[in-house]
Amino acid sequence: MPKLTLNGKEIEVPAGSTIIEAYKQLDEPIAHYCWHPGLSIAGVCRLCVVEIEGNPRLQIACNTQIQEGMVVNNNSEKVKTAVKWGLDFHLINHPLDCPICDQAGECELQNQYMEFGKYDPEMAEPKVKKRKVVDLGERVVLDTERCILCSRCVRFTNEVSKTNELGIFNRGDRSEVGTFEDKPLNNKYSVNTVDICPVGALTSKDFRFKQRVWYLKNKPSICTGCSTGCNVNVYYNEEGVFRVKPHYNKEVNGYWMCDEGRDIYKHINRKSRMLRGRYKQNGVWCTTQALEVAKKAGQKLSSFKGEEIAVLVTGQYTNEELNSLVDYSVNKLGSKSVFHWKNNENNWQDFDGHLIRGDKNPNTKGLQGVLQKYAVGGEWKELENQLSKFKAVVVAGPENQSVYFDIKEKIESLKSLECVVWFTAGENSNFEKLSDNSYLIPQKTSVEKNGHFTNHQGLTQKVEEVTTILPEALNLEETVSLMLGNSLDLSIRDKQEMGVLKTNYFSQERGSL
Amino acid sequence: MFKLSDEGVAYVKKELERYETKRSAIIPCLYRVQSENGGWVSPESINYLSELMDLPVAWINEVFHFYTMFNKEPVGKLHVQVCNNITCCMLGARELTEHISKTFEMGIDELSKDGKITLSKVECLGSCDTAPMMQINDSYHENLTPESAVKIIKDMVHGN
Structure with missing residues (x-):
């Protein structure tokens, strides 16, 4: 097992793991959008940059394998500047409509901005307008303007649900995530794309505008929808249960759960x-x-x-x-x-x-x-x-x-x-x-x-x-x-x-x- | 309902075996579809190609939307693509485009009134030494002046 130093702390990790996995193991904060432990590596958001001693350029932590004796940090000025500018690029065409966005409160872009940003945008050009409120079938609503093109949802439909509905169409700043001809995204695991969406681009039809997430508490439970017994988090407040999301369990459900299981809260409520x-x-x-x-x-x-x-x-x-x-x-x-x-x-x-x-x-x-x-x-x-x-x-x-x-x-x-x-x-x-x-x-x-x-x-x-x-x-x-x-x-x-x-x-x- | 000719289907089958992954064959197959579909790729033809190649329709659509060489709308018999990159622009490509657009009374990426010509502005076509230039369907026309360009197009419309 190779040893390395992360932000001054020594850590031993399994051979073949990446730097970001080591950060997660150590529970050190590291900015990232496109990386998800249940999906393949894309390396597109460029936010998880780290400085590796002896390496003149910053590297992305999600796609760099650990080597024996590496000395890595993500808290130097150089990294902070890179993350700040990375964030600035993500925000060029992002509408920043947090007050009316359903993701507000659990949005990784918002969290990132509150942590590293809090400055006026330096972009003088007008924002590119894209399609909003695109109906993607029974459970999902798409807002292409808010999308930061992390491609998590695309990789999810390719790798996990294996239904391949989603893709990134067009290119450059006109790139849009979507389905061919706006076909409905009606696979049995579609709401997982909403969970992994780091921003408010994909939202759940069932949950959106029902409750602000900061009025909800959550506790782990077990899905009673079928005999698989997926581990879930139940989101509730004094008015009842509002939604159910998957909770990681390697042996049972991994990171995912099915759409049917998300409906179990309906027979729980008064x-x-x-x-x-x-x-x-x-x-x-x-x-x-x-x-x-x-x-x-x-x-x-x-x-x-x-x-x-x-x-x-x-x-x-x-x-x-x-x-x-x-x-x-x-x-x-x-x-x-x-x-x-x-x-x-x-x-x-x-x-x-x-x-x-x-x-x-x-x-x-x-x-x-x-x-x-x-x-x-x-x-x-x-x-x-x-x-x-x-x-x-x-x-x-x-x-x-x-x-x-x-x-x-x-x-x-x-x-x-x-x-x-x-x-x-x-x-x-x-x-x-x-x-x-x-x-x-x-x-x-x-x-x-x-x-x-x-x-x-x-x-x-x-x-x-x-x-x-x-x-x-x-x-x-x-x-x-x-x-x-x-x-x-x-x-x-x-x-x-x-x-x-x-x-x-x-x-x-x-x-x- | 769009369908490739028998030769077209054979071509697609051959391309599919040519590369390590089927996905790599999307560009040549889309080209084939475009040429057999009268110069543009329709949504139905993408659906058809997806079935023929046994690839998800979203993957083909991604490639189709990424490249500007695939036309999203029907084009005229003559697709006039004027290079508007830096060298051509320095030698008058913008004025040239405008002149063509006025002469044939059509806007950019629009069909002319008789439905025979489509005019587009494109990025570098790699012929900077003979700027300004344009590509009509598959042929290059170089060292243009507004007059010569209009003459070439008119000749081609009349079938020369």
Whole structure:
């Protein structure tokens, strides 16, 4: 392993790495736009220049390999001047419309300018005008004027998504990034280009103008969109969750995540949630607190014999929750009839070769493990065939109902039973069809609880509580405990109720995008 | 719908095997498309070429937009390209361009009224020793005066 000195600090790096990687390893600041650890090296922004002792000219750190005993710095006057002028060239045709730009606050160009710039531009010529608000399909909007031609997005479509839609057309100061004839950028990973765009050239249609980024906090979590279990950062504030971005994990998702996974926040927010617990008695739905419904459901269930009760589980809960539910079923209710509800049997095994899997549950492996542990488990078909045998059913329903296309059919077929206890995070109008003695208990979503998910490769990953959207919602462990007749320390009640997601009406008035 | 002739397709196939990467063959193939498409490259023909070469359409479009030798709009039968680089300009290329534009009543990069001629200003064509000069389609015309240039164009329009 070669040793070198960076800014006066000695460091040992793996052979073959570049200077910029050494800077990253040392966590020293180094300016860069075009370099991205997940992409090939382009060397076009010329901002990561460093001074190497014994070398008369400055070199770019991203494309210079480390050699034994190198002495490198990026804090000399010479480097600072070079970075300043590099920045000045980037700003020649950049509109500097930060106040109305959605990237402001997380823009690398803006950060760079605040750190190294803060001077009046010395360019006397008028700026080149380019196309703005170009609609690039379902998820991405392009502003070619703000683009600094770092080519990250182009390399992403060439190397990662391998769809090759983007290119840099024209040349010189007329160069523009874009797709051929403005064809939509509808690949399944398109929003990653928005994430890696260092400026506001590519913005997400879903997120733009919804919230200023400095009003958002973020915490790591796990994507519940499929069994890959991508590591994500959840961006939220007191109004709810606004977006989900990938978080680096070499073993699971690298630097990327799919577009579908970015939509998971939609079923987490209040708008699609079941806000209060409900139960049906004498043909009337009564609304009350979740914990009251859980207690009532527990009492009702205890009036059945073990063999009269079936449990239907989805892989959308944490290992701890599933364990407590199956334990409750086997040891407390005395029912060994636990069935696994899969989102879609036909494409269950699908895999697109990169990240997206047909199994749309974050914890299928974990569920299988729990079922194995208690030596129970069966398929939905088995339950359907012997449905008349049962009088009551407990359903741990999906948190993400949008991937369970058969939820309506399931409700239809289960409503004939005497008693249905349904745990759900999301609201669904079909619940109204359930008959008497039905109990609906609002559950927490993945961002509101602590636990572990086991992904398709058997890797167990921790999820931590990010925020509280519904203080009233329970997790499965709490629900089971309440159903057993225990009382619960509900200190969560003290948590402040979330505000309702505000609509930014001005964003509607700006036009179609 | 644009299609290359059989010889054109054979040419493209040959070029594709000539270089280490298929991408290198884009320029000669685009030239072929331009000459078979009446002097310009249309978006449909880029799509067609992308299918024929089995390359992403964006890659071909990048090359197409980078080089000015590929015409983005339809051009007349005569594409008059007057060199406007430093040597030619010192010897009157700007005045020459203006004279041609006035005589045939057409602007820069526009078709003449009869649709036969397109006039463009271009960068150095590497013929500084015989400045000012112009290129009409594939031939060079050198040591021009406004009068001789107009005469050459008129002769060519009338088919000489």
